[in-house]
Amino acid sequence: MEEKVVEIKGLKKSFGDLNVLQGVDLDLHKGENLVVLGKSGSGKSVLIKIMVGLLKQDQGSMLVLGKEVSQLKTKELNQLRLKIGFSFQNSALYDSMTVRENMEFPLVRNVKGLSKKEITYKIEELLEAVGLPQSINQMPSELSGGQKKRIGVARTLILNPEIMLYDEPTAGLDPITCMDINSLIHEIRERYNTSSIVITHDLTCAKETGDRQAVLLDGQFKAIGTFDEVFAHAEDQRVKLFYDYNFINI
Amino acid sequence: MSVEEDDKKPFLSKKFDKFFTGLANAWSFVSRFFKEVLLPPYEFKEIIHQCYRIGVESLPLISLTGFIVGLVFTNQSRPSLTEFGAASWLPSLISIAVVRAMGPLVTALIAAGKVGSSIGAEIGSMKVTEQIDAMEVSATNPFKFLVVSRVLATTFMIPLLVMYTDFVALMGSFLSVNANEMVSMSTFFVQVFESITFLDIFSSVLKSILFGFTIGIVGCYKGYNSSKGTEGVGQAANSAVVISMFLIFIEELLALQIVNAIRAL
Known part of the structure; x- marks a missing residue:
């Protein structure tokens, strides 16, 4: 896990007078699942964008x-x-296209010379991998939130990425679907050898999917390490609060 | 400039800033269209799909409106012409009015309402639900897929719709003339084609191309730059219609001046 696939150094980003990222340093190693935690509006999504x-x-x-x-x-x-x-x-599926067309869209535009059979095989293989082979001809409006997330992930996998970025993969989902999505994130790493950054404020998701956790508060990472390293001995009061709110204050 | 500094500016100054920034953004959007339209890859499939949506799906509305325009305009003009004993000039009057102005204008205004708003709302909703970002991160050019295809489709289809509207309006007019003046179809259309010149048809087609481009580019621009969630989508659709209609009238006025100047030569 030593080779770095992402290296961030002194990253700053502001929107008008709002300093969202104030000198952020972070590395993602090959094959690693890194979780970026932080409250809403802390700049987590900005980082991966x-x-x-x-x-x-x-x-x-x-x-x-x-x-x-x-x-x-x-x-x-x-x-x-x-x-x-x-x-x-929000999955960002193209809502005027079927699931098949959604998955074809990046494939036919970026991989030349594929036959219709090969395209269909690839789509069916990925839908199988995310557990939704029956949805191939459905429209996004006919899918549940969890199904949309899975199809969204399948669509990104169709180009065989080396790095996966998940923006709030469990937001707005019920606990059982959240568990399914967390397992899917693991499966994808095992099956497709990806390195991942998972953006979330859901500590259960963070604990289940992350090898390392990075807590983003006030535009800087206040703690980086394994789940226990970050939360068991948290020195920053807000990092502690983050943990307490998620696991105790239920 | 910081937000605080911007807040301190007088109201009019802020409005001017907003207006000229908008104008500069619109200009760069149009320039980008002309740059992207020439560069491969070409989204032929999407262009044809959009042509179908814009052209074929507009036919029922255009047919009804064109027919009523022809019929009503004929019925409204008859009393005045009859008063001067010139009722036999009805086909000529209607053909000139329809081909020169009413056909292009009515079609463009209806298309601005139907097609322009739909383009603005569709692209706007794709923008706020991150579908455009999703295209971009999958190494696809969303501008080419969404904007170029739609603008080309409106630019191709509006002239065809205008010709169709002209025909339907003339048919509506013929029904009225036939019922009241007992004029046969061949006589009616001989009079129609005697009255219109090549310049009339040429200017009508050129105007329609310009109207089509305007409807497409304004709808796409408003949609592509929409924000503020669902409220922004509504605003994009609304302003796409209002701005398109406004520009269509301005273009009609300019075209009229140019054609009249050519006629005077």
């Missing part, structure tokens, strides 16, 4: 697979994006 070039940092460096994202030209950025799977908080 900078990673895929949807936003640009004001200062600092964001190296992904050895490339400085902010320096890349459009073509190079798209090449890098092919290696990163981004699972959105």
